[in-house]
Amino acid sequence: MADSTDGSSSFWTQANALFRKNLTFQRRNFKTNVRLILFPVFLCLLLVALQYLVNIELDKPSLKCGCTCIDKDGDGECERVCGIEYSDLDQVATCSIPSPPEWPPLLQVPAPQYRAVRTDHLLSFGDFPDDSCTSTPSSCPTTVLMTGNNQSLGENLARNMFPGSSNFNSSNGLADVVLGSASETPVSNILEPAFFSSLPVYYVQSQCQANSTFSISVPVGSTKVEKEIRCVQGQHLWRNRSFDINNELYAGYKRGNSEKKINEILAGYDFLNSNVSSYDVIVWYNSTYKNDSGNIPIGLVRVPRSINWVSNAFLQLLLGPSTQMLFDFVKEMPKPETLRRLDFSSLLGPLFFTWVILQLFPIVLTALVYEKQQNLRIMMKMHGLGDGPYWMISYAYFLAISLVYMFCFVVFGSVVGLKFFTLNDYSIQFVFFFIYINLQISLAFLAAALFSNVKTAAVVGYIIVFATGLVGAGFFQFFLEATSFPKHWIVVMELYPGFSLYRGLYDFSQYAFTGNYMGTHGIRWGDLTNEHNGMGRVLIMMLVEWVVVFFIAYYIDHVLTSGSGAQRGPLFFLEKFKNKPSSSFRKPASSFRKPSLQRKGSKLYLELEKPDVVQEREKVEQILVEQDTNHAIVCDKLKKVYPGSDGNPKKIAVRGLTLALSQGECFGMLGPNGAGKTSFINMMIGLVKPSSGTAYVHGLDIRTDMDGIYANMGVCPQHDLLWETLTGREHLLFYGRLKNLKGTALTQAVEESLRSVNLFNGGVADKQSGKYSGGMKRRLSVAISLIGDPKVVYMDEPSTGLDPASRNNLWNVVKRAKQNRAIILTTHSMEEAEHLCDRLGIFVDGSLQCVGNPKELKGRYGGSYVFTMTTSSNHEADVENLVKGLSPNAKKIYEISGTQKFELPKEAIKIADVFRAVENAKRRFVVQAWGLADTTLEDVFIKVAREAQPFNVLS
Template sequence: MADSSSFRTQANALFRKNLTFQGRNFRTNLRLILFPIVLCLLLVLLQAIINNELDKPSNKCGCTCIDQDGDGQCERVCGIQYSDLDQVATCSIPNPPEWPPMLQLPAPQFRAVRTGFDSFGDLPDGSCRATNSCPATVLITGSNQSLGDSLGRNMFPSSSTFNSSNGLTGAVLGSASKTDSSNFLDSAFLSSLPIYYVQSQCGPNSTFSISVPIASLDLEKEIRCVQGQLLWRNSSSDINNELYAGYRKGNREEKINEILAGYDFLNSNINNYNVTVWYNSTYKNDTGNGPLGIVRVSRSINLVSNAFLQVLLGPSTQMLFDFVKEMPKPETTLRLDFSSLLGPLFFTWVILQLFPIVLTALVYEKQQNLRIMMKMHGLGDGPYWIISYAYFLAISLVYMFCFVAFGSAVGLKFFTLNDYSIQFVFYFIYVNLQISMAFLVATFFSNVKTVAVVGYITVFATGLLGGFFFQFFLQDKSFPRVWIVVMELYPGFSLYGGLYEFSQYAFTGNYMGTDGMRWRDISDSNNEMRHVLIIMVLEWLIVFFAAYYVDQAVTSGSGARKSPLFFLGKFKKKRSTSFRRPSLQRQGSKVYVQLEKPDVIQEAKRVEQSLLGQEMSHAIVCDNLKKVYPGRDGNPEKFAVKGLSLALSQGECFGMLGPNGAGKTSFINMMIGLVKPSSGTAYVQGLDIRNNMDQIYANMGVCPQHDLLWETLTGREHLLFYGRLKNLKGSTLTQAVEESLKSVNLFNGGVADKQAGKYSGGMKRRLSVAISLIGDPKVVYMDEPSTGLDPASRNNLWNVIKRAKQNRAIILTTHSMEEAEHLCDRLGIFVDGSLQCVGNPKELKGRYGGSYVFAMTTSSNHETDVENLVKGLSPNANRIYQISGTQKFELPKQAIKIADVFRAVENAKSRFQVQAWGLADTTLEDVFIKVAREAQPFDVLS
């Protein structure tokens, strides 16, 4: 028995096949690489258009010449212009204006009132919204209510404290306008919305017009009084619930109940000041990739701090908060890096494009049963997984290299500013995770079209969800980081998160003229890259081993499923490969009684002798082999194979005959390892099919019923691949391939080097037979090998099989009686899961066909005369066919003589017209039909 090929040999065979297969897909690979290149070129084009717009004078700093000191000489002044407040982002602002501090005040129509969903009755009636007179409510709580009430009374000034003549000094100002991302020009003073000042009470004349100086200009701004209302709540949870209940539920205006602020004084007392502040950040400008907008919270803190000082030191004490001011700003050049803005979305699609490609390749091999075919010819799971994984990894890395290299070559800041070593680590880890995920997902699919749709939906959905959902959580620094980590457990969001960090650093670096992401930035608490890399590495390892486990123990992508604890097999004592009689098992509580034929009983005795070691020449021994499929949907159990015992010698071709559904396919599937027997076993070259299929595969050849071929590989390349799996090398391999091609008439005329997808059906069939015989396997299974062949090709193929059976055992299934009689040394007729008879063709015809078939065709009027003629020859004759004057009868051989038949026919011709007649011996087809009809399902006794 030949040794199985080594791991290295199997890996080499699969690697060479994959390289050849990849070479055939050059155009597909070119289109794959062109996709990111075209996308990069599109980004470059958009970048050029945007830069052209930004370079226009209208988008540059608007400087002017102003005589500031009255000497008749003008000085160039940039930034906030003195004439019309013209300001662009590129201008320098060495002296930003000072703005009065503001509260984020709810608009009049949104201020808190009594509603049906609010359980607190101390809020004002909703009718105040009609007159825009609703107070601005502040909620307070703490462990000391008397102190809280005292602090609350000191927060807002009385009506006598502020009037128009005092200007803005001491006023508690507020606005409902949305803030900007900077405070160079406060939107509250530039928008059409009014500015309010908050007091404990508003008098009858509480609207004033104030002049607000900005540079050399004075802006006239109307300010209105609004009453500040302080309400006590018993706990911070009450405040929290009330704030939440009033937050624009369903965008229905009647449910908007906004609060100015909330304060929890906790354990504060005269000697201890401790406060928690709630504020409304809804209106901050945090859209886009820029910095977060201004949050008007500093004035709220100042109010409560000032109130505490007044409780301690008296009402005359004031902690003034005069103004807020932005930091000075130098003149800059406005540049917008388009690749950094759109990079996370576009590049997510570019990288994820590899996922459906790997996925469909894996599912294609499963759908076409190519992986099973490779396994049955000796390819182990280890080489398959490692080489396939390395193959997809190499393709992915080449793809990513071309992507990054081209993006860098055209000058995309996304690539050129960020450290290439960080990019390599990130892309390397992710493509490994992506390939592992493809292996895992592929175990649950068996249709290429379905998995392709799922794969590409995943690609586009991930990009869109990342850009319009996940990115907002990344930008919101108040969002809990733990939930970001949870979402990044989905690999697509991990990819998007990493690309987003690259884009942020590239955008900032391009804008500020600095570097992008460096390794030192990984430790930054605001940088998600560290979390992303850790998550992807852990998921890569977990997903890879999970995919392998599911492939082996849950699905049947590589044949019969293994035990859920298959990985513990190495710790168990190695099983003996010698013949051992397995313990016979009863199936459920039913006993099957069948009257077996003598030849079937004799075959069982041969099996018994072989198992006892008295006969060692048998290549295949089946010992009481059974297969029961469990009942489903209310149907009973299906007994596909009912205790088959069979022994085949080396050099013997055994033909399996039987009607459709007889159990032949189930028997073959058990022998080639696709399914496991329910009980009993079989030995191939002394190896048990239950435990040693990997060793059996090394000496086994299979010609399946349907051709399992790679459409883009040639016939020669198929044979080279399978020859290498059978341990053939060098000149031996080349010679074996040429001989195989010549034997099946695929060598001449360039047919051997034509792609299999261009072969005719008969040529594919001949190639499948050649594959099953290459490498000199000791056991070969052929399922209807001559299907679809013309008579000349079929006869040539029969000669090939007859030569091949001289040193190997062959099990052949066929529906052609001529093929069975021509090729098979012995035949077995299989009906209803049981072997009904065994023997060579002559024995079967002699045993089950002891009769002649007499046929005669006359006019319909003489059918009775023909029947009387036959009864005269033999009273035991049996009519088996009758239609339109043509009748067939079975005549017992021992009861008649052929000469008597001829005399009877000549006599009949003198009495009526005989159009045709014939006398034939029993054919193998007649035997098959007779055995199939006589075989009845045996009884089932409970």
């Protein structure tokens, strides 16, 4: 893309300048980058250290499958053999079990001391056994409750469920016997605790005989387990309503301060509309035998045997007592060898890694707010940097830093062996981290519009970082793991980007933890369709949020002025479709304006224009009529009004300024503080928009063509806007590139600029600007404003803080520079104004009071001599009489401690008369000092400012 013919730099030239500046800035902040990288490295090393300590404990032989040494060949050399048969109870959980043992199916029978009995306050029915049975161990029966629409059917089924005696069929084994146990159920059924605990195994009958205890042998692998079987009496009780069963099941369970389990019922059955041709039943069981997390499968609560029990009773009712649906055994799935693994990176990863990734947010945010607070972006924009190159390079710059940061983080975590990284698919990790850091950068651009102070932005940013991690680990993760929590609320919470990040990291950690424990892999692309993880949904949500937040941030940046100059309208993006006004001068709307009364607050003030101001306006009107393009700057009734607030009236900062500057002219603006000089400059450089009127810079309207004006404009602000870590040479190289300087021309321009402001010798040019003195910074700011040969330059008090030698040198630079450009200069130094400016304008109360070159102003407003005399206080009256004798129209303008100053009209006195009067006075009293001087520019300034103060004509 070629650069435009008017000297303005192209999009890619501007982008290249900013890119080079950012690279230099990044290289200068190498130590800061190292500290940034060390934070995730520290966390990774901490996790590795914790993992090492845990592994030391888990690698102890007592926590591994048991092993022994066996001489299989008889040659005296033993072979190490491991297996469940060589393991103790602590080791057996890790052993492989290729063929789990078969166990008889059991009922969950209440323990004798907990079986339901009749009480006064817990059970309203009187058919329960009396609580006296609790005095004799195992004498209380276990109860089954029944209900339904057909009681007769229920009674018949009950008789089939509770036989009078048990007959062991050798062919069917234990399948004919209804066995049960009061032992707690395990997580898996590799070992049935009923056959290894001290509690007996029961078989259920309607009546137990005297000799109702016998032993059974259960084969477990190559061995057999002997277990005593005891009879337990079972009874059934009919209820007319299922409500009664439900009430009794919960009536006394875990009541009282002792939290004892009392009044447990074996099971409950609701036969509903069952009959001989239809079987329909609801089974109640005691689910509190599951652990507190509720994660043990229902089958391990010994429900299958209860269902088979009542189903057999129905088959026997239909087909006879010899008919059975045999339930031979229950068996666990084969189990591979499992090592006790505890991966700390997966357990703590969601919290730690959320902090690691989120800490980039305050870093990007503070960098953007720093440019806003220090007005550096405004400075770049005023020297020609467009919004497009700024957004593209700044975004790419932060993205590159974030990618390098995340790459180092993932690589280092993988090198040290964190399963969080090594087990999960790297491509999924890349996509997840890439989308999120883009979303995070967009959020930082959006948040930067809300802050104007770096410290405030940093504090808020880091609060967000740590709060997101802690809230995610303390609350959000709890909701993720709670199966009863509505999923749509999870989605709502994930709309917050911090929780989207936490959810993705949580899924990574869960897959890594499971893969490490089971010896499998972590998350893969195929797992994204699994409804039990939210990775796929989170990726889509973050991608959409990235696009939406980016465009909102871009819009807010323009509408709310995030450091980019004057605000634009809410529909600024439609401006290019509108018919733009012509960039040439418009025809003036009015002619000479008569003196008028203007209301200011609650009073009226008389506005009387001086002839030179009237002449200047007529000149501007002529320029506009003739479309004269020989003038660099033309201001046409430029006005700025700030709206009132807190009950205060509106403030008129600039009152219809009309002014024209030709090429090669230096115009000085003088005025007291608050006169409107800064508001005028801010309108000219595009920081604020005029309330009415306009100005043209080489024919370009400041209301619509500021981008074109910036390409040929230089600014030396009142306060130095510099990057502290960049050198003077690097500043000039950056701004020179913005002005379309390249190669040898750029190098030569930078060298000449450094020499002109005396920053070349002694290595000062390659010294960081943060180490410059105040005077050196001012000289660098002036050099920046002049590099690239801008056609219009605005200088706001350029010589502030300079020593006399440097100030004189700087004046020479400005005088040489104004030969081919227009310069507007504000200053409080009358010497500087008189030395540099071709014309001066004195601003008071937002209005231009006079305009002309210094000699014209002194001649026009300074038609008097200034007479000064110092005597003792006793002779002040004598001095006044002396002056009155010289001229009755003399005015005293100054008096302090015997020193008096008077203005003497030039046409009323002769200098010789003054000398004679002073000589005569010396004979009568002591004259310590005296002087007679022509009017200075300072006197003119004071006089004009004093006369221009509005006087009240009507209260």
